[in-house]
Amino acid sequence: MRQILKKSVWVILVLLTLLYIYPLILTFTNSLMSTQEITDHYGTEEDLFDAGPNYIEMHLVPDMVTLSQYRQTLIEGPLYLKMFWNSIKITVPIVLGQTVISALAAYGFTVLHFKGKEVLFFLYMIVMLLPLQVTLVPNFMMADWLHLTDSYLAIILPGMFNPFGVFLMRQYLKMMPDSYLEAAGMDGAGHIRILFYIVLPMARPAITCVALLTFVDYWNLVEQAVVFIRDSKAQPLSIFLAGINQQQMGVSFAAACFYVCPVLIILYYGQEYLKEGISLSGIKG
Secondary structure (H helix, E strand, O other), X not given: OHHHHHHHHHHXXXXXXXXXXXXXXXXXXXXXXXXXXXXXXXXXXXXXXXXXXXXXXXXXXXXXXXXXXXXXXHOOOHHHHHHHHHHHHHHHHHHHXXXXXXXXXXXXXXXXXXXXXXXXXXXXXHHHHXXXXXXXXXXXXXXXXXXXXOOOHHHHHHHHOOHHHHHHHHHHHOOOOHHHHHHHHHOOOOHHHHHHHHHHHHOHHHHHHHHHHHHHHXXXXXHHHHHHOXXXXXXXXXXXXXXXXXXXXXXXXXXXXXXXXXXXXXXXXXXXXXXXXXXXXXXXX
């Protein structure tokens, strides 16, 4: 009976997994169709709009496998690659900056003792819980005061100081044995040596976790780019994909596949750190 139950649960989980990844499979197989085949199956954006609310029959298997969508996207359409590098210019500095700031701030909140530490961390938590739409207005006012509007810095600076990384790192550092830090202090090590030679090597899973989650979050940003970046040529790839169905529906599937590749690669190689960082960070509050 127990074996039957285990097999039933396994079958259900496999079916749920296939259902979950079906959109990815569908996107990939449709990216191997020609532009003409995409138009024949789904019509143009104008056709869909004129038809009114309706269901679209998705086609999983292409009539003829071709890489024409990828050729049009990556070779014949340089705008796509430009938008890709715009996303890199925004995301990479945020990931690097937030990782460094989160590690330093978490060390201060965990190891150092100063007046008002818990109150300050409580304020961090309040800011973290606020919806993005609430913080966009003060961020825009501050960027305008600093003359940073229509600049990547208007997105990068708030992203680097996002409190989520500090929260995750602090939760991880709180479970580190105090005896390690006390022994290092008795040996004459200062805070700099303790941080770089003891804390950071032990907190590698949490640091990687912060970097991965930050990359995924800001790789897919939309609202910040719409508010702060006015030049359409400076927009990130996420904004370009949001309107690609209206302009180039024939290459939308290939563009989506190429767009998701960096996220899938990073999560694939960092999944162990991600699971360890999240699980251990939630053990001790």
